[in-house]
Amino acid sequence: MKEFDSPRQNIDMKIEERLRQADPARNAEVLDEGLVLKAAKLADARRLAGDVSEASWITRNPRRLTLGLSGLVTATALATAFVVVLPGSEANKPLPSSTNSIASGGQLPTLPEPISYSNFGQYISPEYNSSSQALAVPNVVAGVALMTKNVDFSPSKSILKLRPSFATIYKVTSNETVLDTGKKLAELFALEQPLRISKPGRFGSTTATVGSIPSTPTLPGIGQPNSPSYRSVAVTGSKNGISWVYGNSRAMAWRPCKSGDSMNKNVSIISRGGSKGHTSCQALPSGLGPTSTEALDRAKQLFQGLGYQTGTTVASTPEGGLYLVAQGFGEQIEGRLTYYLGTVSGFLKIGGQVTTLAQKVFFTSSSKQIVSAQGFIGNAKPVYTSILKSPAIAARQISVYDQGPDSMQLIDLKNPGSYIRIDYSTSIKKAPNGNPVPHNAKTKTIYISKFHLVPGVIQGTDGSTWLIPTYEFTDGGGYLGAVKGIPRALLLNQDASTAQNQ
Amino acid sequence: MTPELFAEHYRQHLPAIAKFLARRVDSPDIEDLCSDVFIKAFEKKHLAPEGFELAWLYSIAGHLVANHRRKLTTATRLFSALSVTNYAPSAESLAVADLTLAQAWQKLKPSEQNLLALVALDGASVTEAAKILGISPNAVSVRLNRARTKLASFMEVSE
Numbered sequence: 001m002k003e004f005d006s007p008r009q010n011i012d013m014k015i016e017e018r019l020r021q022a023d024p025a026r027n028a029e030v031l032d033e034g035l036v037l038k039a040a041k042l043a044d045a046r047r048l049a050g051d052v053s054e055a056s057w058i059t060r061n062p063r064r065l066t067l068g069l070s071g072l073v074t075a076t077a078l079a080t081a082f083v084v085v086l087p088g089s090e091a092n093k094p095l096p097s098s099t100n101s102i103a104s105g106g107q108l109p110t111l112p113e114p115i116s117y118s119n120f121g122q123y124i125s126p127e128y129n130s131s132s133q134a135l136a137v138p139n140v141v142a143g144v145a146l147m148t149k150n151v152d153f154s155p156s157k158s159i160l161k162l163r164p165s166f167a168t169i170y171k172v173t174s175n176e177t178v179l180d181t182g183k184k185l186a187e188l189f190a191l192e193q194p195l196r197i198s199k200p201g202r203f204g205s206t207t208a209t210v211g212s213i214p215s216t217p218t219l220p221g222i223g224q225p226n227s228p229s230y231r232s233v234a235v236t237g238s239k240n241g242i243s244w245v246y247g248n249s250r251a252m253a254w255r256p257c258k259s260g261d262s263m264n265k266n267v268s269i270i271s272r273g274g275s276k277g278h279t280s281c282q283a284l285p286s287g288l289g290p291t292s293t294e295a296l297d298r299a300k301q302l303f304q305g306l307g308y309q310t311g312t313t314v315a316s317t318p319e320g321g322l323y324l325v326a327q328g329f330g331e332q333i334e335g336r337l338t339y340y341l342g343t344v345s346g347f348l349k350i351g352g353q354v355t356t357l358a359q360k361v362f363f364t365s366s367s368k369q370i371v372s373a374q375g376f377i378g379n380a381k382p383v384y385t386s387i388l389k390s391p392a393i394a395a396r397q398i399s400v401y402d403q404g405p406d407s408m409q410l411i412d413l414k415n416p417g418s419y420i421r422i423d424y425s426t427s428i429k430k431a432p433n434g435n436p437v438p439h440n441a442k443t444k445t446i447y448i449s450k451f452h453l454v455p456g457v458i459q460g461t462d463g464s465t466w467l468i469p470t471y472e473f474t475d476g477g478g479y480l481g482a483v484k485g486i487p488r489a490l491l492l493n494q495d496a497s498t499a500q501n502q
Numbered sequence: 503m504t505p506e507l508f509a510e511h512y513r514q515h516l517p518a519i520a521k522f523l524a525r526r527v528d529s530p531d532i533e534d535l536c537s538d539v540f541i542k543a544f545e546k547k548h549l550a551p552e553g554f555e556l557a558w559l560y561s562i563a564g565h566l567v568a569n570h571r572r573k574l575t576t577a578t579r580l581f582s583a584l585s586v587t588n589y590a591p592s593a594e595s596l597a598v599a600d601l602t603l604a605q606a607w608q609k610l611k612p613s614e615q616n617l618l619a620l621v622a623l624d625g626a627s628v629t630e631a632a633k634i635l636g637i638s639p640n641a642v643s644v645r646l647n648r649a650r651t652k653l654a655s656f657m658e659v660s661e
Contacts, residue, residue, distance in 0.1 A: 015654055016622040018603050023623055024591055028524035031536060036513040039540035040505035046545075387504065489506040 044110055108168065111384045114492040115169075115466055117458040153473075153480065155395040156449040164390045167453065167469035167485065170350065172357075174242040174378040181242050181377050182208030182235045188305045189233055189246055189370075205238040205463060237377075240464040246373040253288065253366035257281030268340040268365045286365035289337030292329040298370065299324060299344035299361040306377070310346060314354055322346030323354045325413060330365075337365045347413055350380050355455040355467055356411035380467060388453075388485045394471040395448040398481035405493055408456045408470045408482040450474045453485060508544050515556050516540075519563055522624050525591040526567045535570060539563045557630035560620065564634065591619055606656035614649035621646060 174181075182195050191211045198207040211232025235244040254271075261267050267283040290298065300310050303322055310324050311317030325345050330338030341362050348357040359375030389397075397406035456470030469485035484491065503511075519539055523532045542562050543550070550558050607615065620626040620634060628646070632639040 015603075015650060015657065019618065019622040022603055023525065025521035025524035025623070028521050028532070031516060031520045031533060033509075033513045033516055035533070035537055036516055036540050037505060037509035039537045040508040040512075040544040042537075043541040043544035044505045487504045487507065489504050489510075 041110075108382055108385045111169065111386045111486070111490050114490050115458070115468075116461045116492040117466065152445045153395060153398045154445050154447055155392040156447045156475075159391045159395060159448060159451070162391045164388050166385050166387055168351070168382045169384040169386055169469070169486065170380045170455070170467035171383045172241055172376070172378040172380050172465035172467070174237060174239060176242070176377065178206045178208045178235050178237050178242055181237075181244060182210060182233065184306065185233045185235065185244055185246065186210040188302055189231075189248075191231065191233060200238075205236055207234060207236040209234045238463055240460065240462045242377040243463075244375055244377065246370065248369060248371055251364055251367045251369035251371040252284060253364075254282045254284055257283045268338075284340070284364070284366050286338050286340075287333035287336050288367060289329075289342060289363050289365040290368045291335045291337070292326040292342070294368065295329065295337070295342055295344050295361070295363050296324055296326050298363075299326075299346065302361060302370075302373065303346050303359070306375070308346065311349075314349070317349045317354070319349060319352070321349055322359070323349050323413075337363055340365055341371070346375075347411075348380065350455070350467070353455055354413060355457065356413070357455075357457050357465070357467065358411060376465065378465070386469070386486045386490060388469060389471075389483075389487055391451055391471060394483040394485065395451070395473055397483045398448075398473060405488060405491075406483050408458075408484050410454065410456060410470070410472060410482045446475055446480065448473045448475050448480060454482075456482060456484065458484075458491075503547055505544065508547060512540065512543065512555065512559075515559050518556055518624070519559055522560060522563050523567065525619065525623055527570060531570065535563070535566055538566050542566070551633065554630060554633050557626060557633040560624060560626065560630075561634045564616075591615070591623065602657055606653050609656045610649060610653060614645070614652065617642065617645055618649050618653065 179195065179197055182197070185191075186193070186195060189211075193210050193212075195208055195210045198209075200206050209232060212230045229249050231248045231250055233244060233246045235242060237243055257270060261270060261281075261283045263270055266286065268286040269284040271282045271284075272280070289295075296312065303310055303324075309318045309321035311321060312324050314323055317323040323346065325347065326342065327345070328337070328339045328342040329335075341364055343363075344361045345358045346360075348355050350357075357376075357380075359373070361373040362371050363369075364371045388394075394406070451474070452472045454470050454472050455467040458466050458468055460466060471483045471485050473480040473483070516536070520532060520536055523535050523539075527535060539559060539562050543559055546562075610618070617631060617635070620631045621628070626634060628639050628642050631646075632642045635642065637645075
């Protein structure tokens with residue numbers, strides 16, 4: 001500044017030096033840095049105790065296109081630990097979600113600590129983690145993937161105006177023991193054998209099994225011709241959540257191949273193999289499976305036995321019940337399942353919204369029996385309110401590959417087992433396709449103009465399941481991506497391998 | 503902004519705010535007032551000027567110190583509260599180290615004490631001081647020069 005150039009500067013500096021030497025704060029006490037966080041939390045709590053508005057979760061438009069990668073869809077559907085919420089002991093009456101306790105998220109405490117979650121759940125191995133990511137590559141080998149380095153997502157003016165809101169986070173906890181669940185499932189699947197229960201293991205979890213368990217690990221539902229026959233239920237979990245799986249290799253009606261068998265004509269799968277010099281051929285015949293109506297009835301019967309009420313339309317599905325969707329049933333042979341596997345998924349309806357939390361029942365084309373099923377038992381309870389990221393911030397966090405820490409994968413309600421990835425925005429469809437775009441290509445900005453707030457599912461590393469508010473973005477022309485709605489600071493991402501090492 | 507993010511951004515300023523308060527209030531009150539500063543800052547975080555967060559915190563702390571002193575004064579002398587406009591370090595607090603300086607300091611106007619303390623003790627730049635006091639940087643420069651000159655002349659007389 002000008003005055004510092006004057007001859008008075010030395011005198012001034014001397015005065016200031018004397019002031020500094022006389023500084024009363026020279027030996028001031030050092031305060032704990034935690035004071036800042038405590039103060040902020042106190043202010044936040046005071047604010048929430050006052051005027052808090054809760055964002056409403058808008059029902060998603062169910063119009064989605066399938067991935068069209070049947071093998072991938074099947075493998076993903078079978079191997080991914082989808083979770084389900086059950087009313088449990090409150091069977092035949094609505095979950096607390098129908099009461100004010102769910103609607104009044106603003107009355108709940110704020111999130112006191114980060115949610116420790118895993119992208120793939122605690123029971124999925126790191127090997128599966130890596131292989132599924134490798135398998136998922138074809139999901140995005142489309143125009144947008146090839147031009148990803150040249151795409152920039154930006155919120156439109158209308159979204160920029162919107163301020164952050166608050167929304168409720170739900171946690172799923174079991175309300176019955178692993179043993180009780182095992183007994184119930186054994187009865188539903190007519191497994192009249194002794195129930196075995198393990199000692200408490202990791203996270204205090206126990207496992208109950210009933211039936212003939214295959215000696216070698218086999219993915220439920222994918223019965224191989226030479227694998228041992230089995231029919232069994234396994235239930236595992238703790239107070240943080242109970243999941244179950246049923247497998248029935250006998251539902252896979254294999255027969256020796258005949259001359260003229262073809263996967264394009266009369267069989268779903270032909271498997272070749274055998275010892276050296278001896279080639280065997282097994283065919284899995286098609287057209288013997290259930291119709292979609294029969295499958296829905298069987299699944300409905302199963303879910304109701306577990307305590308759910310069900311519906312086949314969103315409107316008719318009761319609160320806390322399951323919205324049933326059948327997928328993959330062909331119509332070439334008298335309406336019976338002609339595709340290798342058909343699925344009935346029950347999506348939980350909570351807070352008036354259909355979530356992506358689902359349990360699944362699989363049928364094959366060769367038998368009317370259930371080949372496999374999987375689910376989760378527990379209650380979804382509103383536990384926290386959280387301030388959300390602003391829509392504009394979330395819009396900038398869209399990851400084309402859905403692998404970033406802010407990204408969220410939403411299950412396609414119309415096509416159980418597949419993630420919403422293909423109904424791309426019209427802006428993306430207009431993007432260069434077919435060949436990788438040179439790195440120096442001009443960046444294409446896609447302006448995001450619309451979003452829905454939907455409940456997305458994340459799994460805690462302790463086996464718990466959470467429903468967190470999630471932004472699902474569009475630009476008016478199609479789906480662009482989903483982003484976790486709550487701030488990153490409230491989420492502690494631990495993948496399966498990390499969690500297992502702890 | 504969550505409390506966690508807020509703390510992440512603002513905890514770096516805690517030592518400066520603690521010293522700011524230590525220069526102006528008694529030791530037992532420092533921690534409470536410091537907490538009040540960050541509570542108020544969280545409540546008004548949307549008003550924080552980017553790049554001048556510390557100056558903004560000083561401004562909040564200054565108001566809280568003034569209020570704090572007003573409460574103390576009110577407790578002992580009713581009706582005198584409105585006369586408290588200064589939140590600079592007191593001459594008594596400076597006297598421990600430099601009696602001459604303290605005597606000269608006492609002769610400055612409260613506004614001059616505030617400005618000098620902000621720049622010389624709290625380390626605020628001219629621009630930051632302008633933000634804190636709500637005046638232009640030019641006005642800060644002029645008043646700062648005037649305050650320095652006056653303090654120097656008072657000290658020459660004293661010595």
